Structure formats: structure tokens, C-alpha cells
Amino acid sequence: QVIGVKLTGKLSGWSSPKDVILKVAGILTVKGGTGAIIEYHGPGVDSISCTGMATICNMGAEIGATTSIFPYNARMKKYLGKTGRADIAALADEFQQHLVPDAGCQYDQVIEINLSELKPHINGPFTPDLAHPVSDIGAVAEKEGWPVDIRVGLIGSCTNSSYEDMGRSAAVAKQALAHGLKCKSKFTITPGSEQIRATIERDGYAQILRDVGGLVLANACGPCIGQWDRKDIKKGEKNTIVTSYNRNFTGRNDANPETHAFVTSPEIVTALSIAGTLKFNPETDYLTGADGKKFKLEAPDADELPKLEFDPGQDTYQYPPKDGSGQHVDVSPTSQRLQLLEPFDKWDGKDLEDMLILIKVKGKCTTDHISAAGPWLKFRGHLDNISNNLLIGAINIENGKANSVRNALTQEFGPVPDTARYYKKMGVKWAVIGDENYGEGSSREHAALEPRHLGGRVIITKSFARIHETNLKKQGLLPLTFADPADYNKIHPVDKLSIVGLADFAPGKPLKCIIKHPNGSQETIMLNHTFNESQIEWFQAGSALNRMKELQQKSS
Known part of the structure; x- marks a missing residue:
């Protein structure tokens, strides 16, 4: 479409x-x-x-x-x-x-x-599609019980830190400084590239943003992906932040599920950080300067491109060797941060029978729920260690809790990763049952690597986010959707599942799933998929990388 x-x-x-x-x-x-x-x-x-x-x-x-x-x-x-x-x-x-x-x-x-009638917007909390005009957000927040005081404002990152973005934010900050004001909220700036960092330093924007109280962070994803060692609150403390990022899912920025994150433009973040509250509307409201006089922020204006050429900044690129055939990656076997990957097992040619259900997820399950970032990022080069965050943010429909699932073999409740590891140790395959738009958010490859590493074989949902669905296929998993979404209700966390007919796995042909209930009764449902011929070969080979190696060996 x-x-x-x-x-x-x-x-x-x-x-x-x-x-x-x-x-x-x-x-x-x-x-x-x-x-x-x-x-x-x-x-x-x-x-x-x-x-x-x-x-x-x-x-x-x-x-x-x-x-x-x-x-x-x-x-x-x-x-x-x-x-x-x-x-x-x-x-x-x-x-x-x-x-x-x-x-x-x-x-x-x-x-x-x-566009002539479009009002400034601010979306959130907890989801980027809950849209509000900035003029309404203060009243909405008070009605909903969201904290109106802004603890931190964060601008920049990725495609929200252009020269124009930084210029408009600096234009807002400059007005506040002219009246003797600085940000009431903590304020951070994350340049999206070395070129932007160097150019805004040269042209004075970075200094203006520092003068108003801002802290210029490294050129990186930064707090947008959870690279934020936040010290001003305790975990579980209810608070509000405003950002110019794209995603504001629960716990994404600071690993605190009670942080109410809102997304808006960099210039609105700057204005709200100066005011320190969601109740401030820069289009109509006044601030009080250091001299006690009221003033209104004028709408910011800035060049879309620098008058001089962009400053490329420091060239930190490390060129690869011309011939890499003799290169050896030496990783310590005791390293906690790096681990050489082992190929996943090929499909054994058999149907996937009597799989246990690791978790039946209730509601939204983003890649942040599946594989949290933040403090876990130090393990991104060590698949086994980072797999200890598998699905720890997902809500278990059985008890309404995060990171608490029933071990079907022991009947004890425990963390999701521990339960998955136990099943893997016992040689038992498992599946995940998901809700709508499973895997939305960051195209986080670990969110597909981890379930495969810990013994998962099938993810069955009402619908998938497209990129995550493809990532699951690449790791040799079966992402499947209910032909009838109502069949989600037929599966219970204590059931066993069998996917049959895999010998005839073909594009456009639904797969049959047999649900085995503890009382001995069975139900059969149909599951759809979007695999093409090449992707089916990934599944059969165990992963896309395995298939690439097979093809390379054939050609040589």
C-alpha cells in the first residue's frame, strides 16, 4: 500500500x-x-x-x-x-x-x-503515537496524573540534531540568556554526528546551549537508546522527561518504568526545559526574567545550512586492512564483554513438537521489552551475557507481572531468562506468544539473537513489526501470525504446541499448529507466515549466516 x-x-x-x-x-x-x-x-x-x-x-x-x-x-x-x-x-x-x-x-x-495550521505537538508518555498539541499537554497531564514538572530535557541524536535543529534550539536559549534565565530542568544535547558537533562548536550554537545550562554529550545514540547513567532519581520514582528522540517506550531512556517520556521538537524541548514544566506553552505564555519583568519567547528562526562549509571535525575512521584473510580475532575465553559467536544448529528436518510456552505476552512488547538497552549495552558483544535480559520487560498474561513466568517443568515462577536457560539445558524447545505489533521500536538484532540462543524456535503473534519479523527469520526462528487473531485466546501458558507440516513449508502456505492442553484435549489452529523461498532456506540452514556460508562453500 x-x-x-x-x-x-x-x-x-x-x-x-x-x-x-x-x-x-x-x-x-x-x-x-x-x-x-x-x-x-x-x-x-x-x-x-x-x-x-x-x-x-x-x-x-x-x-x-x-x-x-x-x-x-x-x-x-x-x-x-x-x-x-x-x-x-x-x-x-x-x-x-x-x-x-x-x-x-x-x-x-x-x-x-x-502546515499553516499545524500546531506544535508533543507525544507520549510511553508510546510515540499518543499525540497532543503542546498547548493542551499541561491540562492533559494534570488530568491523567502525569508529573508536570520536567526533570530533564534532552535534544539531539540521530535525525533530530541537524544544523537547523541546533540553530533553532540555540535561538530559544539565546532569548532566555538575554533575560538572565537558564534552564530550570537539567538539559542535555547529543550531536548526531561529528560533523554537526564540530560545526555547532565553530558557529557558537554549542556554547549558547551550554550557557543556558546544557551539557553537550558525545556523538552517539546516548540517552535515546538508554546510554544514560542517570543519577537524579531512584528507580521506580515517578518523573517526567521531554526529548526530541523518536521513541519513548517504558524504561527505554533510563531503565526506569516510572519515567514519563514525551517526544517533541528540539526547540520545544529547549523552551520547556527553560520553563521547567509541561504547563508552559511557548506560543502564548510568558516567562519572568531575572529583572522581574515578564517576556515571551519569540518563535525561533535559524539557517537550515551553515553559511560556511560544514566542519567535518575529527577523522576517527579506522580503515580495514586491504587483505583481511590473515586477520585473527583473539577473544579471551574469560571476557565478560566479548564472545565469539557459534553457528546455530540446522533444522533437523522434523516438525517442532511439544514445545513449551516460555511466556504469553500481554499487550505492547517492543524490542526494548525483548532486549533492554541501557546498562545491558556493555554486553552487546557477548551473546550469552546479554541474553540475561531476554523479555524481562514483557508482561506475562498469567500473572500480570514482568520477568516472572511459570517453569512448566518445575511449576515454580522465576525470571524469563532463567526459565529459558532451564528449558535449553533440559533439551526442550520453546515458543513465545505475542500480541499486536510485536517487536516494534528499534531494529535491535539482539532481540532476535537472544531467543534463538536460549532455545526458542517459534514466535506466534497477532501481528509483527516488520523489521523484527525479518530479524527473527535471519536467526532461524519461525515468526508466525494467527490466521484468526482470536486464536490468541485459545493458547494458555501451560499448553504445549506443535508446528506440523514443516516438510512442506512453502511461501504463502499456512502452517498447522496443534495446541495440547493439560487435560489431554487438543485444538488445531492455522498460522500464517511471510517467508519467501530464500527465507525458508535460512530456516532450514539454521540462520541466514549459515545459508550464506553454504552458498559460499558451493561456489568455491
């Missing part, structure tokens, strides 16, 4: 490209774009900078979109020229007629947004 988003009018004032995707997320929800390409078009496109388009397209992952696109235009050409890619711009000019919508083209669904 192709979903068209027709943009009319023109961005102005406090409204930004981020508000476009926040608005779209509120309309389509986190799964509304699944299986679809989002195509932005219309006269409003030309009022959005090239990096602004990147902000919008990058967050398309949060609505499940396969991809998001804008038509080629002068703003893209200008950006390509400024970043040393004029030759690509020249080539795009030659084919421009193929890089814009065809006349009279039709879309499966059309959303129309008048």
Missing part, C-alpha cells in the same frame, strides 16, 4: 518538521503504516528543509512504515551541494521527472495536513 500525506500551506512559527510526523503518528498509530510506503507530497513540501524531511522519514519507523519518501526538490539539491555531493544532485536533476509523483496518481489512503 501507498499512503499519501498531502502537505499544504507553509511551516512557520513554532511548528517544525517534527510536528508533521508527530501529527501523522497520532493519526496512523504505531501500526497504521505497517506494510505501507508513506509518500509525502503537495505544495507544502517546499517549506520543509532537506534535513527536516529526514526527520519526518526517519520517524516513519514508529508507525510501522516500510519506508517514507519525499519528492526530489531544490531543498534536497541545496543540501547535496553543501555536503560535497553536487554530482549526485546533478544526476538527480537529470531524472527529476521520475523522482516526483506522477500526474493523477492514486493512493490507498490520503491524509491532508495544512
Whole structure:
């Protein structure tokens, strides 16, 4: 499907490209774009900078979109020229007629947004599709019991730290400084690249953001992915943060499930951090300066590209050896952070019979629930150690708790990873039952590696987030969906499952699942899949890497 988003009018004032995707997320929800390409078009496109388009397209992952696109235009050409890619711009000019919508083209669904009327948005908490105008969030927060005081504001990271983003944020900060104010909330800035860091240092933006109370962090994912050793609160303490990131799932940024994270534009984060509260609306409300006089923040304005060339900063790239055939990776067997991967076992040619259910997940289960980041990232090179976070954030339907599942062999409740390890030790295969849009969020490969490493074979859900579904296939797992979503209710955590007919596994052909209940009764349901021929070969070989090795050996 192709979903068209027709943009009319023109961005102005406090409204930004981020508000476009926040608005779209509120309309389509986190799964509304699944299986679809989002195509932005219309006269409003030309009022959005090239990096602004990147902000919008990058967050398309949060609505499940396969991809998001804008038509080629002068703003893209200008950006390509400024970043040393004029030759690509020249080539795009030659084919421009193929890089814009065809006349009279039709879309499966059309959303129309008048940019001239678009209000600044803030989405959250706990999900990026719960959309609110900034003007409403204070009242909504008070009604819902969300903390209105902002503990930390965080800007930058990824496609939310362009030169324009940093410039608009600095423009807001400069006004506060002119009136003797600094941020009431803690305030951090994460440059999305070394080029951005170096350029905003040279042009003074970084210093302005420091002067208002900001801390410039390393060029990295940073707190967006949980790389944040937060000290100002205790785990379990209810609090609010505002960020310019794309994802705000429970515990994602700081591993605290009681942190209410909201996502908005960098300039709105900056304004709210200065005010220190969600009840502040920069479009209408006044601040009190150090001299006791009230003033209103003016809507920020900034160049989309630097007047000088971008400063590339430090060249820290390490070139690989020209001939890597003689290279040996020497990893200590006692290392807690690095571990050489072992190939997963090939499929034995048999049906998957009498699998236990590790967990039946209730509700939202993102890749953060499946494989948490934050403090676990130090183990990302050690599959066995990082597997100790497997599904620790998922809610078990049996008891409504996280990281507490029944061991079907001992009948004792314990942590999910420990139970999976016990099953693996006993030679018992297991499955996971999931709800809607299972695996949304970061395309986190560990979320697919870990269940395979600990003995999982099948993940059965009402629906998958597309990238996670593909990652599961790559590791030799079977991601399957209920042909009838109501069949989710037929499976209980104490049941056993058999997937039969795998000898005839073929594209487009549903698989049969036999549910065996403890009382001896059985039910049969059908499960759908999206495997193509090559992906079935991944399953049969044990993983995509195993299959690549097979093909390499055949060719040599």
C-alpha cells in the first residue's frame, strides 16, 4: 500500500518538521503504516528543509512504515551541494521527472495536513503515537496524573540534531540568556554526528546551549537508546522527561518504568526545559526574567545550512586492512564483554513438537521489552551475557507481572531468562506468544539473537513489526501470525504446541499448529507466515549466516 500525506500551506512559527510526523503518528498509530510506503507530497513540501524531511522519514519507523519518501526538490539539491555531493544532485536533476509523483496518481489512503495550521505537538508518555498539541499537554497531564514538572530535557541524536535543529534550539536559549534565565530542568544535547558537533562548536550554537545550562554529550545514540547513567532519581520514582528522540517506550531512556517520556521538537524541548514544566506553552505564555519583568519567547528562526562549509571535525575512521584473510580475532575465553559467536544448529528436518510456552505476552512488547538497552549495552558483544535480559520487560498474561513466568517443568515462577536457560539445558524447545505489533521500536538484532540462543524456535503473534519479523527469520526462528487473531485466546501458558507440516513449508502456505492442553484435549489452529523461498532456506540452514556460508562453500 501507498499512503499519501498531502502537505499544504507553509511551516512557520513554532511548528517544525517534527510536528508533521508527530501529527501523522497520532493519526496512523504505531501500526497504521505497517506494510505501507508513506509518500509525502503537495505544495507544502517546499517549506520543509532537506534535513527536516529526514526527520519526518526517519520517524516513519514508529508507525510501522516500510519506508517514507519525499519528492526530489531544490531543498534536497541545496543540501547535496553543501555536503560535497553536487554530482549526485546533478544526476538527480537529470531524472527529476521520475523522482516526483506522477500526474493523477492514486493512493490507498490520503491524509491532508495544512502546515499553516499545524500546531506544535508533543507525544507520549510511553508510546510515540499518543499525540497532543503542546498547548493542551499541561491540562492533559494534570488530568491523567502525569508529573508536570520536567526533570530533564534532552535534544539531539540521530535525525533530530541537524544544523537547523541546533540553530533553532540555540535561538530559544539565546532569548532566555538575554533575560538572565537558564534552564530550570537539567538539559542535555547529543550531536548526531561529528560533523554537526564540530560545526555547532565553530558557529557558537554549542556554547549558547551550554550557557543556558546544557551539557553537550558525545556523538552517539546516548540517552535515546538508554546510554544514560542517570543519577537524579531512584528507580521506580515517578518523573517526567521531554526529548526530541523518536521513541519513548517504558524504561527505554533510563531503565526506569516510572519515567514519563514525551517526544517533541528540539526547540520545544529547549523552551520547556527553560520553563521547567509541561504547563508552559511557548506560543502564548510568558516567562519572568531575572529583572522581574515578564517576556515571551519569540518563535525561533535559524539557517537550515551553515553559511560556511560544514566542519567535518575529527577523522576517527579506522580503515580495514586491504587483505583481511590473515586477520585473527583473539577473544579471551574469560571476557565478560566479548564472545565469539557459534553457528546455530540446522533444522533437523522434523516438525517442532511439544514445545513449551516460555511466556504469553500481554499487550505492547517492543524490542526494548525483548532486549533492554541501557546498562545491558556493555554486553552487546557477548551473546550469552546479554541474553540475561531476554523479555524481562514483557508482561506475562498469567500473572500480570514482568520477568516472572511459570517453569512448566518445575511449576515454580522465576525470571524469563532463567526459565529459558532451564528449558535449553533440559533439551526442550520453546515458543513465545505475542500480541499486536510485536517487536516494534528499534531494529535491535539482539532481540532476535537472544531467543534463538536460549532455545526458542517459534514466535506466534497477532501481528509483527516488520523489521523484527525479518530479524527473527535471519536467526532461524519461525515468526508466525494467527490466521484468526482470536486464536490468541485459545493458547494458555501451560499448553504445549506443535508446528506440523514443516516438510512442506512453502511461501504463502499456512502452517498447522496443534495446541495440547493439560487435560489431554487438543485444538488445531492455522498460522500464517511471510517467508519467501530464500527465507525458508535460512530456516532450514539454521540462520541466514549459515545459508550464506553454504552458498559460499558451493561456489568455491
